[in-house]
Amino acid sequence: xxxxxxxxxxxxxxxxxxxxxxxxxxxxxxxxxxxxxxxxxxxxxxxxxxxxxxxxxxxxxxxxxxxxxxxxxxxxxxxxxxxxxxxxxxxxxxxxxxxxxxxxxxxxxxxxxxxxxxxxxxxxxxxxxxxxxxxxxxxxxxxxxxxxxxxxxxxxxxxxxxxxxxxxxxxxxxxxxxxxxxxxxxxxxxxxxxxxxxxxxxxxxxxxxxxxxxxxxxxxxxxxxxxxxxxxxxxxxxxxxxxx
Ligand code: 6GU
Numbered sequence: 001x002x003x004x005x006x007x008x009x010x011x012x013x014x015x016x017x018x019x020x021x022x023x024x025x026x027x028x029x030x031x032x033x034x035x036x037x038x039x040x041x042x043x044x045x046x047x048x049x050x051x052x053x054x055x056x057x058x059x060x061x062x063x064x065x066x067x068x069x070x071x072x073x074x075x076x077x078x079x080x081x082x083x084x085x086x087x088x089x090x091x092x093x094x095x096x097x098x099x100x101x102x103x104x105x106x107x108x109x110x111x112x113x114x115x116x117x118x119x120x121x122x123x124x125x126x127x128x129x130x131x132x133x134x135x136x137x138x139x140x141x142x143x144x145x146x147x148x149x150x151x152x153x154x155x156x157x158x159x160x161x162x163x164x165x166x167x168x169x170x171x172x173x174x175x176x177x178x179x180x181x182x183x184x185x186x187x188x189x190x191x192x193x194x195x196x197x198x199x200x201x202x203x204x205x206x207x208x209x210x211x212x213x214x215x216x217x218x219x220x221x222x223x224x225x226x227x228x229x230x231x232x233x234x235x236x237x238x239x240x241x242x243x244x
Pocket of ligand 1: 084085086087089136137138139140141142143144145146149150
């Protein structure tokens, strides 16, 4: 998979060469390039922003540097997906992570200030043979720019690439992969500060352990995230769950 990030803060992407994605780069699974939007300006001050038409607070990223940047990055691509982190985008989910993980080339347009001139996205969306535009939101809160969001989305996507994770089972046994939250986990010692590990986990009875864990998942999901359960399964925290 090829990843190109366009940003006015290229230094923010230094963490990409650490941690999990770092290993993927070394192994050749990923190729990553970070581009400074100012490299496509032509004035002495390398201006990337200007005041909004119609007035209002803040500055808007000018279309010309974005147009040149995208032309350059897309020139050597037959099919790219342009990911635009924005609070007005499609809510990011594990399903969208799986979808993005199937793409060969992701280009990330990281905006700052009040956003990117709308014509940049409209122009890209008008070239569906070259690029698909996906605006993505991490949730209903405001970040100062797309960089941190792009890093978070990247981590969720890249860990799904075949050959990226050492242990394929650990991918499946995770929050959201099966639509439920995770069960609680414990390690040694069996007793710590007066708190004991649930007996069932030390019983060696794998069927009972699996049933206990599944019930924990359903209970937790019902209590914390009832919106994730099908309406037929949703219940309130005070309702009794049948014994396993
Ligand atoms: Cl994806 N980007 C920005 N800039 N702010 C956000 C966001 C994304 N998701 C929530 N707030």
